[in-house]
Amino acid sequence: MEAAFTAEEVASLARRTAQRKAVFGPLAPWLLKQACAQLAPLAAAEFNAWQRIGRLPRGDAHSAIALVAKTSSPTQPSDLRGIAVGALLAKLFAAGLERRVTAHAEAAGLHAEGQFGFRRQRITEQAALALRTVIECHRQQRQCGGSSTRSEQPQRRHTRRRRQRGGSQLWACFVDFKQAYDRVPRAQLWQRLESMGYGGQWLRAVRALYADVPMSVTAPGLEGRVFSATQGLKQDCPLNPTPLHCGLTVNVVKTKVMLLSGAADEQTAMQRVRRARHTFDGAPVAGVAAFKYLGIVFHCTQPVGEAAAEGRARVARFAAASFEGRCTALGLEAARLLLSLYRQMVDSTLSYGAAVWSPGLALAAVRRLGTQAGAAGGGSGLSAAEQQHYRTLRRLLGLPQRAPRATVLAETGEPPLHAHWMARTARFWNSLVAAPEGSLMRQVLDASLQLAAEHTPSRHRGPHGIAQMPWAAQLQSALAEAGIAADLQQRQPLQPEAVQEAALLHYLQHLQTAVQRRGASRLQHYFDCVRPECLEVAGYGMAPYLVERPPCMMGACAGVR
Structure with missing residues (x-):
């Protein structure tokens, strides 16, 4: 030093x-x-x-x-x-x-x-997964503690259920510091x-x-x-994270408390929060039903995937509006350029933290391909994040909202969103597997795999059941149903590129079947007459008219940033 x-x-x-x-x-x-x-x-x-x-x-x-x-x-x-x-x-x-x-x-x-902020080799997704795993472990313990058998005496069964209703609870306090940099x-x-x-x-x-x-x-x-500034630290100074813990003041107004686990519904959770009357330094701390932690929304009763996808879709909606407005002001019209900028500036916002919250949504998307309308791009069941993604892609290409999702993806050369999510999760999985023995993230991984080993697959077939599955179980099932042979219990690294290619292949196989169905005239015309090569992985890519980018757009690209 x-x-x-x-x-x-x-x-x-x-x-x-x-x-x-x-x-x-x-x-x-x-x-x-x-x-x-x-x-x-x-x-x-x-x-x-x-x-x-x-x-x-x-x-x-x-x-x-x-x-x-x-x-x-x-x-x-x-x-x-x-x-x-x-x-x-x-x-x-x-x-x-x-x-x-x-x-x-x-x-x-x-x-x-347990400190993740401002440390090398520590990322926000690790902290978010640690919190998700703690919540899943607690909810699993409550379910096991509340289970009963038919042979159990009615009075004892009633006592067990009463204890479950008012039993152990998992609380979190999200602390905000008042002008942390300015008041040191x-x-x-x-x-x-x-x-x-x-x-x-x-x-x-x-x-x-x-x-x-x-x-x-x-x-x-x-x-x-x-x-001249005589107090505080420069917020853009790379040195300040290390000594920042000195002289901080808690902002009670922005500090929130939440019951993460221990209530059957949101109304009950908020009633218990109000009865608890949490305070800090004599001032009451407000309770909330949901909180955005590290960019991921956690809800008092909803599974992480549902709450987070809706929250990311809201943020991406504003990002897309700002992005499109900026492109319009600069006169950018080349579709390929718009798509490239969209991936960097909007899709990255939409899929932020997806390795933690998306495995369940990816599993639901893979299963949806097996339905009659799923692979064709119709039907329902899309998450808020997926709806936002496909809505923006249609707008960038100037396509009507009734255009099938399969056609939109083929025009842009984009794999389905769940394939991107699975590749991101595979990279995140590799970082967990590489964590040292005994480290916090290895403990989180072991706990999630233990929950996955104990869960009953038959109980998690529907959309709600998928959302209730632990993180490792969602990832294992998504990989298996996409045709990817991997046993996560062996704790072996995955190949993200191979995972995305396998997910794309699985999607195209179902798309080939959907194209042959009666009534799919739009898909048949596009994939039989316009771009038949898109039904194979080797030929899947951006439409030829989008490949060429006018040279005059290169200079304007910098203005978007």
């Missing part, structure tokens, strides 16, 4: 910097990457000078505050979040300091095993870090970042006005 910066270390930091990272000042990430060999030695010498002097040059210390709306219609300052965008060299300097302290903290075991007292933070053993040259370098913090606001009418 006390070592001087080297050109090799700076070059490594530069390579890890995102090409489109927001920065303030003339030095852009792309330029640094292109001239890394020439600039890295100079930057290393400058970093060492900053550490020695204890101060950054005013130009490198300057940050521009970008205002980001917290709500759809901000009306007061508290509805806006200020993000301090700093100079690229200052970001690299802070990133180098953060890398050193994080490596030391991980090696010394200073982080709690720096003097106390430096003292706290020094008492923890983080002093010397490393702390001197950290203090250099905040010796002088000139800022300006990028808002109409405020250009050119510079002020």
